[in-house]
Amino acid sequence: MEPFSQKIIAWYLKNKRDLPWRTTQNPYFIWLSEIILQQTRVDQGMAYYLKFVKEFPAVAHLAKADNEKVMKLWQGLGYYSRARNLHTTAKLIMTDYNGVFPDDYAEIRKLKGIGDYTAAAIASFAYNKPHAVVDGNVYRVLARVFGVNTPIDSANGKKEFATLAFELLDKKKPAIHNQAIMEFGALHCKPINPDCNYCPLQTMCIAFEKKIVSELPVKSKKTKVRKRFFNYIVFSYKNQTIINKRITKDIWTSLYDFPLFETETELTEAEFLQSKEWKAFIKKMPYKITEVSKPFKHVLSHQLIIARFWEIKCEKPLKEIAIKNALVIQEKNIHHYAIPRLIDNYLLQK
Ligand code: SF4
Missing domain, CATH: 1.10.340.30 (Hypothetical protein; domain 2)
Known part of the structure; x- marks a missing residue:
């Protein structure tokens, strides 16, 4: 040898x-x-x-x-x-x-x-x-x-x-x-x-x-890729926004992203507004949608994330939207936190 x-x-x-x-x-x-x-x-x-x-x-x-x-x-x-x-x-x-x-x-x-x-x-x-x-x-x-x-x-x-x-x-x-x-x-x-x-x-x-x-080499299994649809809510009020610390056993544990709900398919604006998840987020807060981003595709080893960012201008202080594990921060300070690349890509194109 x-x-x-x-x-x-x-x-x-x-x-x-x-x-x-x-x-x-x-x-x-x-x-x-x-x-x-x-x-x-x-x-x-x-x-x-x-x-x-x-x-x-x-x-x-x-x-x-x-x-x-x-x-x-x-x-x-x-x-x-x-x-x-x-x-x-x-x-x-x-x-x-x-x-x-x-x-x-x-x-x-x-x-x-x-x-x-x-x-x-x-x-x-x-x-x-x-x-x-x-x-x-x-x-x-x-x-x-x-x-x-x-x-x-x-x-x-x-x-x-x-x-x-x-x-x-x-x-x-x-x-x-x-x-x-x-x-x-x-x-x-x-x-x-x-x-x-x-x-x-x-x-x-x-x-x-x-x-x-x-x-060569031979691999027996094909990696199955799971498709996931993320609806990120980018709240804003007087240059403030809400971020969320990810604590569940999922991707990106301990990192920060925006409040989010996941769906089986990509949502139209009408479906988004009618969804119970969105209603649970916004409660009675007066708001308007200022922008809906293009879908961002993010490839991980076993997952394909398709994310859309819904930009929501609120008319009252954000602390009135009580979201578990969420922080209200100055928008410009988001880079002080560890964020996934997907969020970084979205912020870069803004
Ligand atoms: S070791 Fe790799 S590069 Fe060299 S002849 Fe074999 S296959 Fe080709």
């Missing part, structure tokens, strides 16, 4: 990107970068990583931070439970581990928000321990080079790929081996248009030989 590791490391040393989390062995920085980069492109994640490192240069700073501040810094990255877990784990490292990140894979794996992949990344990158990382890039490279067609999202597939990744791992150089295979998947053996013609692994690549590169 040696040639695989040697070839991939040689490729990496010539082609790797210069990324700040690659020049450190500090487990806190590595952990931060890995959590930020999950489901996020490197160019987008970089700005967040630099902001977090500047604001919280050590795990103790992150642990002490106010949760609202952490959420605000995370704003726009999505998957907000990652930010909450990051904060919880930072506090736990201070209380249960004397502020020192554990160096043992099993201990790292126990921490909230850290799965097999992240634990292997921290154990290998920070402590050079022989644990193989298996992320989307690794699945793709291994499936193609070794012609594995077991679905990567099946229990058998996960086991098979984890075993293969560990067998291939250069146990003396786990950090660089892991970095190399991930970087190779990200830059060279890409999902679409991999550069097979100039590939150091071409002679050993089964997918290339059998002309099945575009068929």
Whole structure:
């Protein structure tokens, strides 16, 4: 198995990107970068990583931070439970581990928000321990080079790929081996248009030989996308508006948005005005509709949100509309709060 590791490391040393989390062995920085980069492109994640490192240069700073501040810094990255877990784990490292990140894979794996992949990344990158990382890039490279067609999202597939990744791992150089295979998947053996013609692994690549590169890796399940229709109410009275803290177990927990009701379909203005949800919001408040936005589409991993913003000018102070968990704020202050990207997009076009 040696040639695989040697070839991939040689490729990496010539082609790797210069990324700040690659020049450190500090487990806190590595952990931060890995959590930020999950489901996020490197160019987008970089700005967040630099902001977090500047604001919280050590795990103790992150642990002490106010949760609202952490959420605000995370704003726009999505998957907000990652930010909450990051904060919880930072506090736990201070209380249960004397502020020192554990160096043992099993201990790292126990921490909230850290799965097999992240634990292997921290154990290998920070402590050079022989644990193989298996992320989307690794699945793709291994499936193609070794012609594995077991679905990567099946229990058998996960086991098979984890075993293969560990067998291939250069146990003396786990950090660089892991970095190399991930970087190779990200830059060279890409999902679409991999550069097979100039590939150091071409002679050993089964997918290339059998002309099945575009068929690998195999996934068994298609992600079901749930369509949701959000009707946001943007109340206004004398430059004030109402925002709502999301506390339910749904998307964007702990973030702020406008009062909202959800419907099965997109509403016409007549349907909106007749709906019991709207009547429950407005009660006896005198008002007029000043604007109805175009539908804003917002794509999440398993959901498609179609949101319309109903701008309502009230004729009495907003505190008379009693909404649970809502705050009456100056409109210009909304950016002091952590808000989902969808709300940001709406505010940007106003
Ligand atoms: S030959 Fe093509 S499919 Fe095979 S490893 Fe190289 S880039 Fe990937």
